[in-house]
Amino acid sequence: MTDATDPGRRHSAGHHGGDRPVDPVTGHETTGHDWGGITELNTAFPRIVIWALVLAFSYSVIAWILLPAWPLGHDYTRGLLGLDQSEEAVREYREMERARADWLAPFASAEFAALASDAPLMARAMPAAARLFADNCAACHQAKGTGGPGFPNLVDADWLWGGDPEEIAETLRVGVNSTHPDTRVSQMLAFGRDGILPAGDIELLVDHVLALSRGEDAADGPGAELFAENCAACHGEGGVGGLGIGAPALNDGDWLYGGSPGQIRTTLRQGRQGVMPSWEGRLSPSEINLLALYVERLGKGNRNEARE
Template sequence: MTEQTDPRQLPGADPHTGNRKVDPVTGYDTTGHDWGGITELNTAFPKIVIWALVLTFLYSVVAWILLPAWPIGRDYTRGLLGLDQGEEAVSGFRALSEERTDWLDRFTTPDFAALQSDPALLEHAMPAAQRLFGDNCAACHGSSGQGGPGFPVLADDYWLWSGDPEEIAVTIRDGINANDDSRIAEMPSFGWMDRPERASLADYVAALPAGAVDASGPAAALFTENCAACHGDGGEGGLGIGAPSLTDAATIYGQDAETVFQTISHGRIGVMPAWAGRLSEAEVNLLAVYVAALATAGGGGAE
């Protein structure tokens, strides 16, 4: 006699209706939904996810109570811990300022020779000076003082008013063409001059660095009549009036004949902002020492 099997125990049969379907791979019941042969398992929601949600909710409640959380108009709840990140930031800034006060105060008096000869002081000051330079000067002069078109190189030995830190401090403090107290450096336009004369003069100036000029020719006479008053008889500059030398590679805009022609025709006027009022006197002097050190380290390049 053959043993009878309850059809409700057979794979694929529902224990109540006889239509129960079981996934043969996982052994889980299916929902009965079928998408082109893909069935949906009727699995329980993972307990680890439930616990994660519960713990996250509990943490949020604790955080709401202990930490700043709820906005109240223009203010917010401080929480039981009374934390205030604004106050912490101000406190940290004050602590940092107090920490550097000892060595920064040394720069208030511009005794640059003493400042530059103190290795221990410079060890503390130069990293701060580098950050100060990056925040205020690098946008125009480059992160290492390499300059660019229209902005002079600071890491070389070519200067309009000398590279002594005393003179650099004056430029930083008062700027160039920035206000009534600034240094003045302006190249006027010679557009009134006939174009052939401007072209001849441009060729003459472009040839000055190589020394390949005819000192007795008509172009030299044009230079003497129109340029020597500012740039010197031989184009050597250095007269303390913001007129650069034309006999070296230290050019801000370029010294090829075409660029010089544009300069002669339209003139040039650059502006160096005045940092007095935005930087303290100690910070100005600190930057002056830093920039002078850039020139010493990279001297000889082109401005």
Template sequence: MSNRHSDEIDPVTGYGTTGHDWNGIKELNTPFPRIVIWALILTFLYSVVAWILLPAWPTGKSYTKGLLGLDQGETASEGYATIAAGRQDWMARLQSEDFGELQADVSLMRAVLPAAKRLFADNCAVCHGASGQGNTGFPVLADDNWLWSGEPDEIADIIRFGINSDHSDARISEMPSFDWMERADRIKLARLVAVLPNQVTDPESPASVLFMDNCAACHGDGGAGGLGIGAPSLTDGSVIYGQDAQTVLQTLNRGRKGVMPAWSGRLTDAEIKLLTLFVVQMGQSHGEAER
């Protein structure tokens, strides 16, 4: 590479060269693009105007307000107040009317469900999924399978008090460990439970006898479920931890005790009713889709 002063003019572009030569490739001495210069000038002028008109510079505990006096905090508060005022009528109805009256009013349900969907996304979706599809250890809400009844009042109480929570009115649901049982018997039980959703089992088999002696008291004869005591059905494929033989064996070895927190301290009664209506609607939509 050579580096020397040059007055040479490039015959193609008409620009002079810098005198830099890289193995026969010469560098043109082109001027800085005017459009970039103007863009920089306009950007600087805009920043000066923005500093004057808009909130900009921190001043310790506060900031310069700008000549326009804009405050996004106040704007957000005003927007929230507007939304709250628009909801006031139906929020009052949620507090005073029972679920049957609320569900019978089609126009009311149409108005409240968008707000209910947002409330569900903010408080429930992280565990139960955005569409109530459930996750490992967290039940599906978009179906008709419930540990207790799926009646709205029962769902509302579960939201309000929780399951295995520290609330005195919480629902209790616990699968004890069967580690006291012989491992061979636990394996037999695990294999039996794994096939219950898909096939009829021999009630006289050793595994079925083990089930009747140790599991039927909670899960019902044949694993049909103990509705009302928090023992799930083992025949509908809705077990939240999984129902393959290996997972069932882990459950027998260690037990299970999931927790649904109580929401009574965070959500109002009207919001709990709103969530309940949304959960019920998800289950109804699932039933209609299956039909």
């Protein structure tokens, strides 16, 4: 572009063929457009760009002919080379399976103590276990297993169904409230919705559970008898939990569905029924056992870090 307000340039600017003004510096015609004294050059389209477009179009035509490209409803054109990326993906997956078969095979056994004591094997397997956890568990239990609203914390000392590898593997296999015929079953009663307890009793239980969570001795409190009659069978005397039936501890301040008075009241009124899918059929027995050992170690590692 040139500045048409420059007297010298304006004076020396001529007309090329009597059609458009010519810029005296570059020798290119201008478009005749003027923006506040600045004129636009009418330069030729760069040849390198033209050739790039030609080459790109030529390549696309060749690719359309040689490679799978065009959709045809439920199918697609195969291309003259007959390449099939789905077959390549399956072949690469099978190669990966063969590569890890030598170290994954021992996990088909449920001899968890022997597996855990094999340090070289565990060192090789744990990165794969971490990927299994990230791909299948972290969406609910979080990347470090710390859980969230409705999803248990896997790194604390409390286990709803037991924290030994055998119990963890069984929970993974059958799930909780899942469609598996052997699923673990757990349900918090809806004391208010189903008319089991009146509103006044529910309020007494809210106060009692809050006292338990603070570590207070509430054995003689107004809600103690109600708790013993309606809650202790699942949550244990004093709300200690740990009965292996899916009922969490209530005396540690670690809450599955929230520990505010309103959240506890909602739980008592409406009930709770969490779901964990069954992983049998989705993961192999070896992968389930490997994941069980990983979850156990995950909890131990995080608790050790917390103590340090």
